[in-house]
Amino acid sequence: MIETVFRTEDVSPADRFGLWREHMAKSLCSMDVSSDHADDFRADMRLLQLGTVSVWSTTVQPVRIRRGPRLIRRSDPELYHLTLPLRGTNGITHVDREATHGPYDMHVMDSSRPTEIHVLDGPEPARMVGLDVPKALLPLPVGHIDRLLARRLSGHEGIGALLAGFLTRLIQDTASYRPSDGPRLEVVLVDLLSALLAQHIDADGPLASETHQQALTFRIRAFIRQHLHDPRLTPPAIAAAHQISLSYLHRLFQADGVTVAAWIRSQRLERARRDLTDPVLRAAPIHRIAERWGFTSDSHFSRAFRTAYGLPPGEYRLQARTAEERPA
The missing domain is CATH 1.10.10.60 (Homeodomain-like)
Known part of the structure; x- marks a missing residue:
């Protein structure tokens, strides 16, 4: 498990926004970022790398993030991004869907699809936790996951609450974990995310019988990787x-x-x-x-x-x- 921390307060005001933008692109994926607060930007980011899965948290002033076809062609990590807002509101445009998500409205995005995110103004800087998982680790057919992209996945109840609680506890208490814990934590996170998505897919309608073998193969391959x-x-x-x-x-x-x-x-x-x-x-x-x-x-x-x-x-x-x- 590898942990990195970046705080804009550690650098001069003139360099803060540019360095934060570079850090986000390097840590997550290439993106175009702009902000009305660029002259004296304030944000922090903590990143935990757990093998192929990463968990991050950030406190950030209002920003606009865009990842269009040009950046996707340049670099695509082939990930699913789950975002858990803890404070503030995000406006999202993804796979031709528009949505607004507040605290504990978790949502999933696909790094291979164009995305626009607006972290909106509020009385305090927004806080959020994220989970990035390689697509190949999720044991569910892509077409079924596509139906859930950008939709609200509640972090207040059921499996969603378990995942939200695990993420927030993990990112707040990193000192108690050892480097060898990374693969074990990765397994738990992938399983919780898979269970959450499967629950919502089942709510929309069970998997068609013709996709059962494909789903089983995906699940076995994910099990092996974990x-x-x-x-x-x-x-x-x-x-x-x-x-x-x-x-x-x-x-x-x-x-x-x-x-x-x-x-x-x-x-x-x-x-x-x-x-x-x-x-x-x-x-x-x-x-x-x-x-x-x-x-x-x-x-x-x-x-x-x-x-x-x-x-x-x-x-x-x-x-x-x-x-x-x-x-x-």
């Missing part, structure tokens, strides 16, 4: 967790031309490759990175990595570092 750190993640364990036969599990993956074991290995290797190129993890021993993603044998990890990427892990890390340090 448990990559567990060396006990095997096809029999996955089948048991989803109450299906091992042969049926293999048939689901054969439809995509890959075995279950090969898909698990490729996902673990990709996470390890990303960590090897991460400057924050530069001092982490390679065997610790391998263990983090479920590899129990150093020699097996090294062979598999070389087969996938053409270099042993140590040489790959050195090459990535050399490229990063090379003058532009």
Whole structure:
């Protein structure tokens, strides 16, 4: 788990808005931002990176945020953004829907779709918490999630209240968590968000029977991604967790031309490759990175990595570092 904090009060008034805008774009995604308070802008942002999922909180003066086709083409992290307003009001235009959301009116947006957000004027700066989840982690058909984009998802009751409470507690009390807690917290957040969306989808009408197999495949793949750190993640364990036969599990993956074991290995290797190129993890021993993603044998990890990427892990890390340090 990696935490970063940015406060405009730590820099000069002339630099505040520009630096905050750059920080938002770097931490979340590219966006056009403007504000009537740009001359002396006041905001803060706390970001927790929990593996592939991130949680953030911000207190901010009124701003206008736009993410149009040009910025989407330039960079798309392929995320679903859930926003939980705690104070103030947001006006949103997304997927041809317009909505206004106040405190505890949670709402989801798709980073691949044009978006306009107005954080509106109020007696105090707006406060909100956000959750960014890769689309591939959610075990629900995209078409069903699309129906919920920009709509109000109450944070006052039921699963919504559980998710809202978990997010606010998590962002307020970061000191009690250890770096190794990141994957565990990621699993809880993805499960809560998935449950919330599924509840609202069911309220609109249950999943059609023809989408059941697709939904099951998405759910299994999300389960695998969430448990990559567990060396006990095997096809029999996955089948048991989803109450299906091992042969049926293999048939689901054969439809995509890959075995279950090969898909698990490729996902673990990709996470390890990303960590090897991460400057924050530069001092982490390679065997610790391998263990983090479920590899129990150093020699097996090294062979598999070389087969996938053409270099042993140590040489790959050195090459990535050399490229990063090379003058532009």
